[in-house]
Amino acid sequence: MSDVIESGHLHPITAVRRAWLQLSVFGWFAWDNRDVFGKIADKFGAWGLAWAAAVLMTALTAIVFASWRKTAFTLTADHLDYRYGLLWQVQRRIQVSQIRTVDIEHPLFGRPVGVRAMTFSTASGPTKLAYLGPHAASRLYDAVVVQTGAGSAKERGGEGIVARVATADLALSILLDAEVVLGLVVGGAVSFVPFVLSGHALTLSLALPWIRSAWRSTGKRFPRHHGWIVREVDAGYRTEFGLFNKQQYTWQRDRISSITVHQPLLWRSRNWVRVTGGIVGHEDLLLVPVTTRAQAEKMLVHIYGPDVLKAMDAPERASRRARWCTLWWRSCAFSRTQHFAAGWRGLFLKQTVTVAPVSRVLGVRVTQGPWQRLHNVAHVTLELPGGTDVEAVNRDAEEAAEIAASMRRSCVQTSLAGAPIARRAAM
Secondary structure, eight states: OOOEEEEEEOOTHHHHHHTHHHHHHHHHHHHHTHHHHHHHHHHHHHHHHHHHHHHHHHHHHHHHHHHHHTOEEEEESSEEEEEEOSSSOEEEEEEGGGOOEEEEEEOTTTTTTTOEEEEEEETTEEEEEEEEOHHHHHHHHHHHHHHTTSOOSSBOTTTOEEEEOOHHHHHHHHHTOHHHHHHHHHHHHHHHHHHHHHOOGGGGGGHHHHHHHHIIIIITHHHHHTTOEEEEETTEEEEEEOSSSEEEEEEOGGGOOEEEEEEEGGGGGGTEEEEEEEETTEEEEEEEEEEEHHHHHHHHHHHHOTTHHHHHSOOEEOOGGGGGTOTTGGGOEEEEOSSEEEEEEOSSSEEEEEEEEGGGOOEEEEEOOHHHHHHTEEEEEEEOSSSOOEEEEEEEHHHHHHHHHHHHHHHHHHHHHOOOHHHHHHO
């Protein structure tokens, strides 16, 4: 059995957070039956009622304390165990080698107490430890990062900040998101036109879903992405963000299956893009909410090495046959090098380019529908373990077969080579 590296209990406030429903029900019951308690006070006196309340509160406190004592974690070199439950005991075991990212959240209302919430993302889903004290969270975080073989979580003195998002740029980018603007205009018209035509105030209730959607697409994004900073550390990269709930997560470059660069319509005049990454357990991990294309390319070089730009600088457009299968055939492109593959999609509201190392490709799929067969074109999909797959959309059938065959050979060659793509590309 492996030696225990770190172990302990969650913060005592965890039990109170979990028992809020029971405490609320008890408070409501006491208030709803206050006349009964008044009769008890008349019969046994105020001291009798006080003793009964003290006994009941002591029993509730004992249950909360016992629940807290049953909630614990243990970290070894092989796995992380998380145990909780008083009557129904649950134990979750996470293999340390399968941890993809480690997220730390500083909740707004827990900040005065100094508690942290930690989330460990794996291929099977996230596991959350809420809440830990500041020292326990720091020790567990450092120990997990070391055990995953990523080095340490300390910043590299010579590298520093990889990307930083200014507050003004973040606010303007949300307002200039074409999908958000179109959704707000259409939703607002659908919600308020019936009121203008009928004059009945009841029709304003149609605006409630629109208000909720507007908040999620604009107001909620700003405080969540506020203060976005990406730092390079020995463990890989650490992202810090949040206005009210301070959060941070650490991810490793060799865990990134693919990177997608998004450019909405109204961002093109400023040459802004949004960068997301694919990690198993984190299908669309936001790397940077808004940045310039030049800074995004620098970040790609940081993660994958300089060879990644060769795949992104030479897109091969789809042939004219594709115009019979899609209106946006001019924006469909594909590119490949010895180590990377990239696919382009989108024309009007958003343009996207997805790039991935060939070594991360799990399979190659060729699809051809009836209409595509008529025009002799086909799709080629490079399947990845997480995130967005790389697609070669509406290529000539002969070219699609050649792309699939060459990508299968490249997958075999890179798998036999066995070297991480980021290191190999940087050589």
